[in-house]
Amino acid sequence: MNPSASLPLPADAPGASSADAHEQPPEVDMVTVTRVFNTLEAEMLRGCLEAEGIPATLGDVQTVQTDTLLTVAMGGVRIRVPAPFADAARQTIEAFERGALAIDELPTESEESRSPQDVDSGDGFRLSRTTWIVLALVVVAIVVF
Numbered sequence: 049m050n051p052s053a054s055l056p057l058p059a060d061a062p063g064a065s066s067a068d069a070h071e072q073p074p075e076v077d078m079v080t081v082t083r084v085f086n087t088l089e090a091e092m093l094r095g096c097l098e099a100e101g102i103p104a105t106l107g108d109v110q111t112v113q114t115d116t117l118l119t120v121a122m123g124g125v126r127i128r129v130p131a132p133f134a135d136a137a138r139q140t141i142e143a144f145e146r147g148a149l150a151i152d153e154l155p156t157e158s159e160e161s162r163s164p165q166d167v168d169s170g171d172g173f174r175l176s177r178t179t180w181i182v183l184a185l186v187v188v189a190i191v192v193f
Contacts, residue, residue, distance in 0.1 A: 112124070
């Protein structure tokens with residue numbers, strides 16, 4: 049089939065004006081603020097940036113996840129932000145790398161919500177309710193069969 053013989057697309061899509069059809073989305077310069085070789089670290093950095101209100105995207109992450117042997121050849125996963133956010137993104141990444149964003153305190157035992165079934169009363173061997181049910185079913189199955 050000859051491509052020039054195909055029917056032309058309509059200039060105006062139904063419900064859209066001709067100005068909308070020819071308008072391009074605004075161009076935003078994206079800046080690579082860092083590169084990492086671990087996709088998990090890249091996702092953590094993206095999450096930290098977005099938590100700070102900085103929109104971030106990951107470049108080449110799917111390729112690196114698909115074939116990890118290409119990671120070094122591609123220069124790792126690129127973390128990209130819009131140009132106006134570049135300085136703030138670099139500061140956030142530096143804070144992440146020096147550990148300033150780490151959670152220092154773990155919840156104490158009294159703060160944790162633990163079910164009474166799982167609490168060790170200190171008076172010996174104790175099993176959860178689910179374990180007792182499974183054991184009872186196994187005993188019944190052995191006796192019946």
